[in-house]
Amino acid sequence: MKLVSVYHVDAFTNAPFAGNPAGVVPDAGTLTVPQMQRIANELNLPESAFLMESDRPDADFRIRYFTPATEIDFCGHATVGSTWLLATERGWLEKGRPIVFETNVGLIPVELDSVDGQLRNVTMTQIAPSVREIGVDPEEVARLVGIRAEDMDDRYPMKLASTGGVHLLVPVRTRDAIDRAVPLSSELAALNRKHGITTTHLFTWDAPAGYDLYTRDFAPAIGIPEDPVTGAANGALSGYLALEGMLAKGEVHQLVIGQGHAIGRPGTLHVTVETTGAHPVIRVGGAAHITIAGQLRLGAE
Template identity: 40%
Template sequence: MSSTTRPDVLRYAAFTPAAADASAAAGNPAGVVLDASSLDEAAMQAVAAEVGYSETAFVTDRDDDGRRVRVRYFSPLAEVPFCGHATVATAVALAERSGTGAYLFDTPVGPIPVSTDSAPDGTVRAALTSVPTRSRPAGPEELRAALAALGWAAGDLDPDLPPHVAFGGNDHLVLAAAGRGRLADLSYDFDGLADTMRRHGWTTLQLVWRESRDVFHVRDPFPVGGVVEDPATGAAAAAFGGYLRALGLVERPVTLTLRQGEDMGRPSELLVDVDPADPRVRVTGRAREIGGAA
């Protein structure tokens, strides 16, 4: 296969809820190319643009037993250092073809261990362990620019969850809404927010509303990738787990449930395991194929 030959592209929806009907729109679609060994960067970018999902993952190399793979991620507009939902999608695609168990993804941000198993309902789950997370308070100019592009006011924010820039492979601005209505009403300046995100190096905004101690509702604008909103964002989920840990809000090992995609008609569920003694975060989700190779 040459770099000008169109590769086989699998399509998977990642982070589909356990109870989701197989025919329902749910989860975050990702493209998966299991053999991208002969594709150059321009070819991978062209495939991702044609697929049109927020990310497409490309397996560029595998070891002899296929359990250690090198992966790159592309949005329709640019390469992304790490993508959680495309990692889950790729791991499930590999597990369905090569068997469940442990895999190791070599990514631009470092090695990402991924475990896979079969759920009782017959779907395959994948759990990725992030690189070490970190989080810092957002600066006044960062916050001002983001709120202006979103059309939010400072009073719309939850004072108990301060704005931070959190890292879980990529940087994400975390903003917590004071009410569910504020989160639901998302209509922002696409170009203005994209410019702000490029200036500060953010991959998405992690907009959250806390329903309870362990359950959060989430939305993730992604204009820098050419996408208005991501239905499920594994990298941002890892960063958010690190954010809560940095704030001292995780006193013991806990599993958080992040509900994303609800307001855009693609409900998604991300399970986030945070341990106060470990800077890494584990993000688990199901994935199912939504189309054959194309």
């Protein structure tokens, strides 16, 4: 019988049962891709991360991400959860340097912020953001995500944005409208597959006290009805705000984004958007909490 260490880490929170849960398998080098997919399906968390040695001298680990249904190229909250685990359980905090992950979209360095030897926050620098048009009727998107057409905020363009995965950004006028959203999952999944979209991400500036933006994320095309707190989608959103001129150029902007409140898993993301260079730099940070530690017992293949 093969034993595999596995962890359940709640990301973008410092408490259990909040934020976004990720499975983390820190010693995945001997696992096959089908085994990784079956483990992710068994854990049945939004995403699970599998860590192994990297062939690149400038990376500390190769990391692969799986939903219960499929492999995806990048996942923010599972990166935060993996970093937190390595720093607190595997001695990486004492190394005093960032951890660099090799992902399908490139290298992702993650900085460790500690106070008196205690980890407080981890912050990943995502790949350069991009935005592009999508030829879809906003009223149809409103119907698919389960809000009224008048709930759409026409002050902001609905676009596709990416810092790894592709996210459909849907501007909404109020937090209440976002909280009331009940998506038509099968139809939304079909739209997302047609356009190569990873998640559909609703956002509003009508945020709770202490937050700048409030968001909600649906990803039925990759097997996730709702992703509680999304590092990748909110990174893409932050890049969109910079590229579309909604954040002033030549400055460093600090955003606090809230997500997960609508489904009882509130989380907080701290995003730094640097617009001082030729291209915006997006850094997404947060805390995490290791909620479950155990072993999977794999039978013979």
